[in-house]
Amino acid sequence: MKKSFIAASLLLSGLAFGGDQEVTLTIENHQMKPSTIEIPADKKIKLIMINKDNTPEEFESYDLAREKIIPANSSTDLYIGPLKPGRYEFHGELNPMTAKGEVIVK
Amino acid sequence: MLSKTKLLGLATFFITVRAIAGPADYMYLPVITKGEKEIDFKYGTSKNDEGVRKHVSKLGLGYAPTDYWFTEVYATRESEGGQGLTIAEWENKFQFTETGKYPFEIGMITEIEAPLQKNNPYEVKLGPLFQTDIDRIQLNANFLFERKFGSNPEHEKFITEFGYQFQTKYRYRKEFEFGVQGFGEVGEWNSWDNHKAQNHRWGPAVFGKINVGSAQKFKYNAAVLYGVSEAAPDHTYRMQLEYEF
Numbered sequence: 031m032k033k034s035f036i037a038a039s040l041l042l043s044g045l046a047f048g049g050d051q052e053v054t055l056t057i058e059n060h061q062m063k064p065s066t067i068e069i070p071a072d073k074k075i076k077l078i079m080i081n082k083d084n085t086p087e088e089f090e091s092y093d094l095a096r097e098k099i100i101p102a103n104s105s106t107d108l109y110i111g112p113l114k115p116g117r118y119e120f121h122g123e124l125n126p127m128t129a130k131g132e133v134i135v136k
Numbered sequence: 137m138l139s140k141t142k143l144l145g146l147a148t149f150f151i152t153v154r155a156i157a158g159p160a161d162y163m164y165l166p167v168i169t170k171g172e173k174e175i176d177f178k179y180g181t182s183k184n185d186e187g188v189r190k191h192v193s194k195l196g197l198g199y200a201p202t203d204y205w206f207t208e209v210y211a212t213r214e215s216e217g218g219q220g221l222t223i224a225e226w227e228n229k230f231q232f233t234e235t236g237k238y239p240f241e242i243g244m245i246t247e248i249e250a251p252l253q254k255n256n257p258y259e260v261k262l263g264p265l266f267q268t269d270i271d272r273i274q275l276n277a278n279f280l281f282e283r284k285f286g287s288n289p290e291h292e293k294f295i296t297e298f299g300y301q302f303q304t305k306y307r308y309r310k311e312f313e314f315g316v317q318g319f320g321e322v323g324e325w326n327s328w329d330n331h332k333a334q335n336h337r338w339g340p341a342v343f344g345k346i347n348v349g350s351a352q353k354f355k356y357n358a359a360v361l362y363g364v365s366e367a368a369p370d371h372t373y374r375m376q377l378e379y380e381f
Contacts, residue, residue, distance in 0.1 A: 074236070086171075088351055092310045095269060096236065099171040109236030114271070123351045 050076045050109070055089075057081040057100065060125035068134045072112040080105040087129060091120035094133065111135075158214070159372045160192035161319050163303045163357075164278050166243025166265040168231045170203045173381050176210075180374035190216040194225070204231045212249070222252045229265075241267040245278070257284040257294070274315075276303040281325055298325035305343055313343040317359045320368075335368045337361035352381045 053075055056063045060083060069075050081087050081100040090097045094110050113135045122129025159180030176196040183189045191214070198208030210225035231243045243265040250258055263280035278301040284294045299322070305315035318338035323329030341359035348354060358375035 092307075095274070095307065097169055098235075099169060101171075107234075109234065111236075123347075 050074045052076045052078055054078045054080065055131075057083055057087050057122065057129060059083070060085075060087075060122065060128045062120070062122065062129050062131040065131035066134060067131065068136060069111065069113070071115045071135050074109060074111045077108045077110055078105060079108060085124070087125065088123035089120060090123045091118060091133075093118035094120060096120075097123070158192050159190055159369070159374055160194055160212075161301070161374065162376050163276060163301055163317060164229060164243075164245045164263075164265050165276060166229070166231050166233075166241045166267050167235055168200050168203060168206045168229065168243075170200050172198075172200045172206075174198045174208075175379045175381075176208065176376065177378075178374070178376045180372060182369035182372040184369060188217040190214065196225075196227075198227075203234075205229070206231075221256060224250045224252060226250075239268060241265075243267075245280070255287050255289045257288055257292075258286040259284050263299075272307040274303075274305045274307060276301070276305075278302070295324045298322050298328070303341070305341075311344045311346055315341050315343065317341040317361065319361065320365075329367075332366040334365050336363070336365040337368050337372050338364050339372075352379070354379055 051069070051073055053067055053069065055067065055077055057079065079089060079098070079100050081102060081104055084102050086099060086101050088097060088099045089108065096108055096110060098106060098108050100106050110133070113133070115135050118133040118135065120131055120133065159182040160178045161180065162178055174197075176194070176198060178194040178196075179192070181189060181191045192212065194210045194212045196208045196210040198206060200206040206229040208227045210227065212223040212225055214221045214223065225247060227245065227247045229243060229245050231241065233240070233242050235241060245261065245263055245265055247261040248258065259282060261280055261282040263278055265276070265278045267274065267276045269275070280299040280301065281296055282299065283296045284292070288294065300320050302318045303315060305313050307313050316338065318336070320334065320336040322334045328334070339359050339361040341357060343357040344355070346354045355378040356376065361372040361374065363370045363372075
């Protein structure tokens with residue numbers, strides 16, 4: 031019984047640690063924060079995007095092959111990767127001059 | 137020399153397959169972006185073995201109310217040999233996977249075509265959609281089932297036909313990408329025609345996206361498709377232009 035409990039605990043903790051790495055990206059005053067995100071190569075990343083502005087924003091990245099609309103004052107998730115080492119640009123389609131950033135994969 | 141039976145078989149095939157093998161056929165992509173609205177124009181043309189050219193134009197208005205549902209209505213005009221047909225179409229596309237979460241994106245297309253002239257059959261189309269990325273290459277494969285129903289003045293044999301679409305695209309740069317597209321129909325879903333009677337059209341394609349303002353963009357794709365089976369037109373020219381806003 032005790033052995034089963036230990037095995038189940040190990041399995042559950044393994045699943046928990048085996049989850050995708052999460053990174054939070056905040057949109058505030060039409061800027062992406064942080065503007066540089068560093069992630070490891072060959073790993074899938076869950077990007078949690080929080081839009082604190084009163085206007086919607088569209089996350090767009092040709093390098094990452096992703097686009098997603100984030101409504102005003104709300105959050106949404108986006109999966110990126112696995113990626114090769116390099117620099118991948120992204121920007122906010124509605125405020126491209128101020129809302130921009132990059133993903134550095136090492 | 138084809139036997140009478142084979143000729144009859146080919147004739148039946150052409151009668152039943154014409155609707156599915158439209159020159160304005162386009163790739164269904166499973167990835168949906170919530171909130172996206174689009175005006176969409178498609179055109180395609182091909183010439184049959186008798187030298188009669190067919191033109192198909194589609195004008196559509198689409199919207200994605202959620203991350204997993206995209207809906208679009210079309211007005212379609214087909215003309216061939218002096219005869220024309222106007223069709224209303226309603227397409228609904230569903231994405232079953234969260235973009236990027238799994239190695240493949242999986243979706244489903246459903247479409248209903250309603251002819252606006254009397255005495256023409258309705259058509260329904262249904263099938264799974266798949267997409268994956270390998271570095272800068274995007275790969276798509278779709279499997280489609282289509283069946284006519286309703287009015288049947290020519291006493292056609294209504295069958296459930298099986299078709300496919302595939303696309304490979306190298307993402308060279310946003311404004312210009314290139315690859316290959318293929319469209320085909322093999323006959324009844326559980327009893328395929330012989331290769332000569334199947335309709336396979338494959339060829340090079342170009343793609344791109346041009347931003348024209350705040351969250352407004354034009355997307356295009358066009359292809360020259362070569363008939364790679366006897367029943368297919370020698371050349372099909374197809375294009376799609378979308379305005380997203």
